[in-house]
Amino acid sequence: MRPAIPDMRAAFLLVSLCIAAPFVQAGEAPAEWILRTVKAYGALSYEGTFVYQKNDSLETMQVIHSPEKEGQTRLVALNGEMNEIHRRGGQMTRYLPERGLMIEGLRWSNPFFSAQPEDMGRLTAHYSLELGPADRVAGRACQRLRVRPRDGYRYGYRLCVDRETGLILHAQMIGEDDRIRQEVMFTALTVKDRIDPRLLAPAVDVSKLKREIVKTNADAARTMDVRHWDVPDPPSGYRLVFGADHVVPGGGGQEHLVYSDGLSAISVFIDAGPVRGKPIVGQTSRGSMNAYGDVRDGHQVLVVGEVPYAALKAMADSLHRRR
Numbered sequence: 001m002r003p004a005i006p007d008m009r010a011a012f013l014l015v016s017l018c019i020a021a022p023f024v025q026a027g028e029a030p031a032e033w034i035l036r037t038v039k040a041y042g043a044l045s046y047e048g049t050f051v052y053q054k055n056d057s058l059e060t061m062q063v064i065h066s067p068e069k070e071g072q073t074r075l076v077a078l079n080g081e082m083n084e085i086h087r088r089g090g091q092m093t094r095y096l097p098e099r100g101l102m103i104e105g106l107r108w109s110n111p112f113f114s115a116q117p118e119d120m121g122r123l124t125a126h127y128s129l130e131l132g133p134a135d136r137v138a139g140r141a142c143q144r145l146r147v148r149p150r151d152g153y154r155y156g157y158r159l160c161v162d163r164e165t166g167l168i169l170h171a172q173m174i175g176e177d178d179r180i181r182q183e184v185m186f187t188a189l190t191v192k193d194r195i196d197p198r199l200l201a202p203a204v205d206v207s208k209l210k211r212e213i214v215k216t217n218a219d220a221a222r223t224m225d226v227r228h229w230d231v232p233d234p235p236s237g238y239r240l241v242f243g244a245d246h247v248v249p250g251g252g253g254q255e256h257l258v259y260s261d262g263l264s265a266i267s268v269f270i271d272a273g274p275v276r277g278k279p280i281v282g283q284t285s286r287g288s289m290n291a292y293g294d295v296r297d298g299h300q301v302l303v304v305g306e307v308p309y310a311a312l313k314a315m316a317d318s319l320h321r322r323r
Helices: 009-015 030-040 117-126 309-318
Strands: 045-054 057-066 072-077 084-088 091-096 101-107 127-137 140-149 156-162 168-174 180-192 210-213 215-220 239-247 253-260 265-271 282-286 289-296 299-305
Touching: 030 127, 117 127, 127 156, 127 168, 140 168, 265 309, 289 309, 299 309
Parallel strands: 101 210
Antiparallel strands: 045 057, 045 180, 057 072, 072 084, 084 091, 091 101, 127 140, 140 156, 156 168, 168 180, 215 239, 239 253, 253 265, 265 299, 282 289, 289 299
């Protein structure tokens, strides 16, 4: 079973935390400051280079972002395998020229900013927000901010936000025992009036790549009456925000449900067909992403998220076929 999530998803998620926000004024409440950043997300054009560390792997990446045409982002790996991800709006395409492959139809969602302004009370019910000291990253003054989970069903974050622009320059995902599970930090950043559209084009010969398309039939959570599965008792704070049916590369179908607390997200993938061969059961991990496999009514289930295993297992235990 292969969920429709690219390998670079975690890095891209943290890069997409870059936001436009006003200067932090003395005495402001962190929740009020985050509320403004949510409203202003994606307003700037910028280019930058950042390093991304997960476990013992260190990657260097280039990011180019423009708010035009629903928001466009080009993410390029500068070391290791040649690899580009291009986003426009909620859709992504991944280019893997060394494999002669491009994958289209990948859906991008940003759980950090899935909360709307009216959801701030829900967000602060499950996280405490604290302003920290001033600091400096990539030669730019920034403000430290700590996001602490109130229970064992989510991870926390340490952020440093550019005082001038509001872009997040440094982000750490904090797991159990205050351990850093993932870290991304800009080493260079330039904010521009406008990005040249040519810089957002892939630097590979697309005509030489084989196209694979992830076909998705997506519905808003409130209109997903046709879905076959449900999680009636998710971990505290999580609620259904997205649902889709996928036809994945290589054949086969999946139902995909996404639950979010406004900051963290959990994806539930259920194979449409019965289990063939040895099923995936139990805990697995890849970088900052955890997964929990199980079998329900003869169908392979995989629950995935940058959250503790306790949240994944609770989600899997509550999963039931709709009658």
